[in-house]
Every structure is written in structure tokens, then in C-alpha cells.
Amino acid sequence: MAMTRTPVRRVLDYAVLSVLAFVFALPALYLFLGSLKPSDEVLNGLSGFLPTRLSFDNYAAVLDSLNSDSTGYFWQFMGVSVLLSFVVVTGGLIVNSMAAYGLTRLKWRGRNAVFTLVLLLMLIPFESVAVPLFYMYNGQRNTLYIQALPFVANAFAIYQFHTFFKKIPPSIEEAARLDGAGPWRTFFAIIVPMSRPVFASVAILTFLIQWGSFLWPVLMVSDPSVRPLPLEMSVFQGQQPPDWGQILAFGVLLVLPVLVVFAFFQRWFVQGVASSAVKG
Amino acid sequence: MKTVEPAHTAAPGRAQAASSAPPAKPSRRPRGNRDLLHGLLMSAPAVGGLIAFVGIPFGYAVVLSFYNVRLGSPLEPAFFGVEHYRRLFTDPDLSGPFLRALLNNLTFAAVVVPLQTGLALALAILLNRKLKAIGLFRSFFFMPVVFPMALVAVIWRLILARSEQGMLNSALDVVSFGNWGAFDWLGDGLTAMGSIIVLSVWQGVGFQMVILLAGLQQIPGELYEASQLDRASRWQQFRHVTLPSIRGTLVFVAMLTSVLSFRVFDQVYILIRGGGLDEDATRTVMYQAVTTAFDQNNIGQASAVTVVFFLIVVALTIVQRRVVRPDNED
Numbered sequence: 093m094a095m096t097r098t099p100v101r102r103v104l105d106y107a108v109l110s111v112l113a114f115v116f117a118l119p120a121l122y123l124f125l126g127s128l129k130p131s132d133e134v135l136n137g138l139s140g141f142l143p144t145r146l147s148f149d150n151y152a153a154v155l156d157s158l159n160s161d162s163t164g165y166f167w168q169f170m171g172v173s174v175l176l177s178f179v180v181v182t183g184g185l186i187v188n189s190m191a192a193y194g195l196t197r198l199k200w201r202g203r204n205a206v207f208t209l210v211l212l213l214m215l216i217p218f219e220s221v222a223v224p225l226f227y228m229y230n231g232q233r234n235t236l237y238i239q240a241l242p243f244v245a246n247a248f249a250i251y252q253f254h255t256f257f258k259k260i261p262p263s264i265e266e267a268a269r270l271d272g273a274g275p276w277r278t279f280f281a282i283i284v285p286m287s288r289p290v291f292a293s294v295a296i297l298t299f300l301i302q303w304g305s306f307l308w309p310v311l312m313v314s315d316p317s318v319r320p321l322p323l324e325m326s327v328f329q330g331q332q333p334p335d336w337g338q339i340l341a342f343g344v345l346l347v348l349p350v351l352v353v354f355a356f357f358q359r360w361f362v363q364g365v366a367s368s369a370v371k372g
Numbered sequence: 373m374k375t376v377e378p379a380h381t382a383a384p385g386r387a388q389a390a391s392s393a394p395p396a397k398p399s400r401r402p403r404g405n406r407d408l409l410h411g412l413l414m415s416a417p418a419v420g421g422l423i424a425f426v427g428i429p430f431g432y433a434v435v436l437s438f439y440n441v442r443l444g445s446p447l448e449p450a451f452f453g454v455e456h457y458r459r460l461f462t463d464p465d466l467s468g469p470f471l472r473a474l475l476n477n478l479t480f481a482a483v484v485v486p487l488q489t490g491l492a493l494a495l496a497i498l499l500n501r502k503l504k505a506i507g508l509f510r511s512f513f514f515m516p517v518v519f520p521m522a523l524v525a526v527i528w529r530l531i532l533a534r535s536e537q538g539m540l541n542s543a544l545d546v547v548s549f550g551n552w553g554a555f556d557w558l559g560d561g562l563t564a565m566g567s568i569i570v571l572s573v574w575q576g577v578g579f580q581m582v583i584l585l586a587g588l589q590q591i592p593g594e595l596y597e598a599s600q601l602d603r604a605s606r607w608q609q610f611r612h613v614t615l616p617s618i619r620g621t622l623v624f625v626a627m628l629t630s631v632l633s634f635r636v637f638d639q640v641y642i643l644i645r646g647g648g649l650d651e652d653a654t655r656t657v658m659y660q661a662v663t664t665a666f667d668q669n670n671i672g673q674a675s676a677v678t679v680v681f682f683l684i685v686v687a688l689t690i691v692q693r694r695v696v697r698p699d700n701e702d
Binding site: 102105106108109112113116117119120122123126134135136137138139140141187188190191193194195198199200201202203206209210213215216217218219220221222223224225226227228230241242244245246247250274275276279300303304306307310311321322323325326329330336339340343346347350351353354355358362 | 404405406407408410411412413414415416417418419420421422423425426427429430432433436441443495498499501503509511512513514515516517518519520521522523524525526527528529530531533535536537538539541542543545546574582586631635637638641642645646647658661662665666671674675677678679681682685686689
């Protein structure tokens, strides 16, 4: 807002923002501090909020061998999560951008019908197909591929690519075509490099959703060797007696990759979220 | 819904290269279809995936909801008609939990939609100023959005822990000079849903805030300058400049939040299973679907729950499109 601001106002603004931000950050702060405390001090009331001494014992214990009866090692869960996210994000970028290009920029009869189908399928949230998918693929429970496959093709990603591609001036493709490039080369050599912003924001949004994915693993995974991090988080915290220090250290390690991605690519992320919503 | 622009707007350059023929209509037909093979090949993997993992399962859910299908049962699935639906709404044993789940979802939405949208708007306005380090503050409020819900549930399980040593109980004890003892926020039927609401809003509000912030930043600054010349108070500015300008975005955010609030599952499931959350006060429709399918192996019944869930979400989405659309077009 273009209002003239006195120094007093500015100080007041900062004070209000700081207090709010502090209150808002308390749960996250609690997580980070708690992960550095001995387990018996985590649930220790207000006076125990600040740890008396910091130690990385919980992290060492979690990384070394998880204190849980799930017979799994931390890196195993991490590996599953990383692999699934990698497949869903890269696979999704390729097939969804390709489909959006084919449906938006190429001329063929029936493309409007296919695109309308994609928009209709966008209306169906994953939650409403989880039960039949669980039934259909029950024989493939506890495999890695069935955890990733349903999330590669994504109607909303196609839609995001579509809104970007349709603004590209046709002259660029015409020039490529006159130079003898077919649709595939035009797409991979010209369109993809100039569409980095939309690739970045789709990638980050997909990663964020996939990393925290919970409903599908609950239904499909019981074997610890293919269990992704969020599901192990819920198993770990449900064990009696809970080892809170280690659980919180595990939580920090679970959120760290997304925090890092977020810190580095914040601009793309916020842009992607905001533009898809404001224009949608 | 967005539609693709008609085919004839494209390829003016090709017309020259084609031939000396005048831009006649017959030549348009073959060119309008020139990329058929490539178009099909490019869209096939994603569209095929969507059909296999969204379209077919969805149709299958509708079919299954009319059959008596159980996982691992030796009996052949039998046609059941609308029996599953009848049971969901009228059978004394089944309709109790299901209707409760519907009611819980409605309560959740009725509180979260205004609360979260209002809070997001307040934060967006606070953060829409030119101050140093404002980006840092924005990141702070956005940060919980990247937290997986499984982790959020665990953090709040500790904050709301029932013993005197729980963070909230302990804080209230200090504020009330030692008159607050132990209270089971998650386990008490009266506060269980409130607890779920608080942790969900904490996690989600940054998302709505970012969308609203983008809306606020599109308001031209001249509007505020003009209103200042008219000696409008800050409240009047908010009422007559800010609100009308972002009405469309605000409605969009409210509708988005209401759809999301019907999909609530993770936090409820985790906290009921391991955190002593009161089950009856917080079960949601998706929780019912999962427990019916997974714990009771009753696929037919769970499919019926899923279909009801889908009808609610679609109704909300259609309302959303109707309300948002006229605004986007002016």
C-alpha cells in the first residue's frame, strides 16, 4: 500500500509482525528444540521448553538404527521416499508437459474432446478413487511401483502446463517448422527450455504433495522395507512407550528436504501457487 | 472451464507457404488435422495414465457400491442394489458413525472456511507492505505448509498432551496462576474437533495467504492514492477498495478451502490411531471410507462412502465455478 509511513508506524509494524511470527513459529520451534533434548525432557511443560543442554544424541540414534520394532533403518525409509518422489516428479514432468503440448499447440481432430476429458478428470480427487484402486491393485501391495504409478499422470499439472503453453506466440513454432523441426524436436529443443518457470513450479508442487503423501501408503504398504517416511512417522509415534526425542529428530529429518527445496526455490513455488489460483 | 482456442486462429504463416490458392475453407480441414499422429502419441502416456488410475477406478467405485464385495472373501460378489446406500443412511448400526462423520466434516468446514480465510486475509494485508525483510516474514507464515501432515499431527499431539506437562496445559497453568491442571484436549469429545481445527489451520493458512497476497498485489496503487485524497479512513479503504478488488480471489480461496476441508484424513487417522484422539468426535468421511475398506474389508460399503464423498466435492466445485466465473470475466 502506498501510504506514507512514519518511523513510529514502521516500528509498530515490525513489532506486530514479529510477535505474530513468533507465535506462529512456536510449534516448529518446539519440534527443533525437542529433537535436541533427552527424551524424558520433551514433555516437560513450559519451563522445560528451552533445553538445558543441546545434544545430537537423538539424531545419532535415529540415523544409526531406529529405536522401533519396525525393523527398518532410517536411510531405508528415506531412500523409499526419495525414489518415489523422483519417479513421480520427473516422470510427471515429462508425460504431463508432453500431453499439454500435444493438446494445446498441435492441431488434430479430437484434441478438444481429449482436453475436456482431462478437465473432467481433474474434478475427481484422489480420495474418491483410493478405495477402488486399493481393491484393483491389492495383489501389488508392498511394491514400490504401485506407490508411484498412480501419481505420475496428473490432470492439474497438464492444466498448469496448458495455461503456460497457450501464451507462447505461434511464430516460434512456425520458425522451427520452417527449419524442418518436427513437433517432437520443436517441443524438446525449443518449448521446454523456454518454459522453465512452469516446469519449476509444477515440479515443486508435485514434490511437496508426494513427499507428504499418506493416504495411499496407509492402504498399500505394510512391509517396512518399502515404507515411505510419513507412514513410518505415524508408526513410530504410535509405539509404546514413545521415545519423544527420537520421534522429533525423525520429524526434523522428514521435513528437512522440503524445507531446503522451499528455501532455494521459494520464488517459483509461491509464483506457481499464486498464479494458478488467481488466474484459474 | 477453460477451452482451447479454435483451430483456425493458428498457422497464418503456413498459408503462404502452402500454395497460391486463396484462403479457402476446404484447405483448412486437412491442415487442422495435420498433427493427429504426434498429438495422439504425445498425449497418450498422461491421458492413458489418467484413464487407468482415475477414470476407470472412479467408474469402478460406482459399480462396486452396488455390489456386496469383500476383500478376501471366498463368496462371489453379489448384486446389492442400493442396499449399501440405504444402510449408510438408515441402518442403525452403520448410519450412526457415517452420519456422524458427515456432521464432523460439515462442522470442520463451517469453522475452518471462515476462520482460515479470514486469518489468511489478515496476514496477507499485514504482509503486503514495503518493509525491509518482509520476505522473511512471509516465509515464516508460509513455512508450515511444507510440513507433512503426519509430522504436524505429532507436533500438536505433544503440544496438546493431556498431562500437566503438556505445553498448552502448562502454559495455561502459568497464566491462571496454577489453577489449571491436566486436560485431555484430544481425548475430550468437546475439544477434540477444536484441536484438529487448530492444527489444520496452522498448517494450511499460509497457502491461502500466498494466494490472497498475489491478489492484493494486483490492486493498482492509484486506487489507494485516490481514496487517500478523499480522506478515507483505513477501514473505509479496506471496505471500499481492498475488499471489492479481491472479491474474486477471496471467493476462490473460500471455495478451495471448503473442498480441501472435506478431504481431511491424515491428521485424524494418525491421532485416532496413536494419539488418543476421540474417535467419534473427529471421524471424517474419508476416515470412514478407509476403515471400512481396510479394517472391515468391506469394499462395496467403502465404495458407497467414496461415491457420497465425491458427490459432495463435486457439488462444492460446481458452486465454486459458478461463483468465481462471472468475476473473472470482467
